[in-house]
Amino acid sequence: MVVAGLDTTIANVALPSIRQSLNAPVSGLQWVVDAYVLVIATLLLFAGSVADRFGRRRVFQTGLGLFSLGSLLCGLAPSLGALVAFRALQAVGGAMLNPVAMSIVATTFPEPKERARAVGTWGAVAGLGGACGPVLGGLLVSGLGWRSIFWVNVPIGLLAIGLAQRFVPESRAARARRFDPLGQLLVVTFLGPVTAAVIEGPRHGWASPLVVGLFVLAAVSVCGLVLTESRRAEPLVDVRVFRSPAFSGAAVIALLVLTAVGGFLFLTTLYLQEVRGYRALHAGLLTIPMAAAGAVCATVSGRVVAARGARLPLVLAGLLLTVGAGLLAGSGPSTGAGYLVLAYLLFGAGFGLAGTPMTTAALAGLPRDQAGVAGAIASTCRQTGGAIGVAVCGSLVASGVPAATAWTVLAGCGAATVPLGLLSTGRRARYSGGRSSEQAMDVAR
Known part of the structure; x- marks a missing residue:
């Protein structure tokens, strides 16, 4: 998961260098990011069901292999089109990482409180990769060029394949769903x-x-x-689980939160390097607070969810995202570093707090035997949100709209999380969620 978290932030730091090297327009930069995110989003559900059928460790290792190969080829890409194509190949492997890792966690920790803590740790580890991404990306881009940010994934991926073989137990669903x-x-x-x-x-x-x-x-x-x-008796997407307010609320919240995060990473990179004129390393250092706060708050969120439920961290997450993005809407070419760091800390804390309650709600919406599909649905909402955030914010920039407008849109995503968090974690939502889960179990049987 360090690899997945690392790739979330490390590529964004290199966008201005890629733009200069390959003479890419803003839409080209959007495709460099979204080719990866979009392919992952479209394949996550399939990857989850494949893992349930053929073995989660096997699919996880296969994903690591494809991810490493795609990373190697990205570093060798001779043109923008080739880079986008190789990012798509990289994403095919990436689609086998997040949902399968989540399902491994879910099946290893069946007790709800233990699972909440484990999901929090899982999020913190991914956040650790995200925290390292800006600095490592800045160092690599400044010293070795943008191609090196992809090559760094290769040794990590190969090491993870070996570690998974040694330490991750194989598991699969007792009765996997048919392909759809x-x-x-x-x-x-x-x-x-x-x-x-x-x-x-x-x-x-x-x-x-x-x-x-x-x-x-x-x-x-x-x-x-x-x-x-x-x-369908065994659909790829069981739309009946969306009758649960808790599950539907978690899905929409995931979409909104990751829309805000995807837009944040895209806008921040262009702002720091093209508006402020910072080098890649300096820009990476300034974004550490966001990723670090996310990693710390993911662990805290796991403990809070285990002790008090999902409502408090979800509502607080929405408020922090709103304030963080709102502060950035007021930033300009001469905004002080302290102001930016404060905004990044608040935004990162909001993102970190949201992760565990979103994930636990998604896992609770399907039978444990279909953990791969549950994890895939949750991850699909996240990846789709990230793709939309980049697409919307990039389109606003390309249209000549002031950056403050884009930041206001992201603040609105955070604000919408607050009422959704209240509605999806109320007593009626929890009761309906339990009934939907039982009905889904009956269907699976």
Whole structure:
């Protein structure tokens, strides 16, 4: 998970260098980030079900191998198009990491309080990688160039393959679900066109046939997904679990929180290096507070969820995200470093607090025997949010809209988390969530 956390932040630090080296427009930078995030989002559900069927450790190791190969090729990419393609290959492996790791945690710690603490530790480890990413990325970009940020994943990935073989027990579902190729196709044709339309809208025009066609395809796909999956005995996406307010609330919150985080990373990188003129290392050092606060608060959140439930950390997370992004909406070319660090600390703390309650709610929405699918749904919402954040904020920048507008949008995502957190953790939501979980168990049986 250090590898996954590292790749979340290390690539963003290198975006300005990639832009200069490969003569990439803003939309090209968006695709460097979103090619990775989007492919992961579209394959997570499939990866979770494959892990439940063929073995979680085996799929986890396969993912590490593909991730390492994709990283190596990214470092050798001769053009922007090749880099985007190799980022997609890297993401195929990445799709096998997060949900499978989450399902390993869920099956290893069946007791709810222990699982909450374990998820908190899991989030802290991923946060540790995120905290190291800006500094390591800055050092590598400044000393060896942007290509080295991808090569660093290779030895870590190979080491993780060996450690997984030695220490991670193999596990699989007692009765795995059947493959659902139509459901997988509809997920791809829903998430892909939405993101592509938002990225390409400023360049082609929002009323252009291409952009309108992409939105129409996405709308048709999501309608088809709901209709077909609700009729299947063993669907890829069991839409019935979304009847649970707790599960649906966690899914929407994950989407909003990661939209804010994805937009934060994209905007911050461009602001620090292109507006403020900082070198990659200096920019990386300034973003450490965000990732470090996230890692620390993920551990705290796990303990709070285990002791008092998800409501307090979710509401506090929304407030902190709102204040952090709101402060950044007031930043400019001469804003003091202390002001920025405070905003980054608040924003990172909010992100860290949100992780564990979102994850535990998602895991509670499906039977434990389908932990891979539960983890995949939660991770899909996160990755989709990250892709949307980059796409929306990048489109606003490309359209010439003031950066304060983009930050205000991200603050709105944080603010929306507060009422959703209250609604999804109330007594009625918990009761409905328990009933939905039992019904899903009956269906699985």
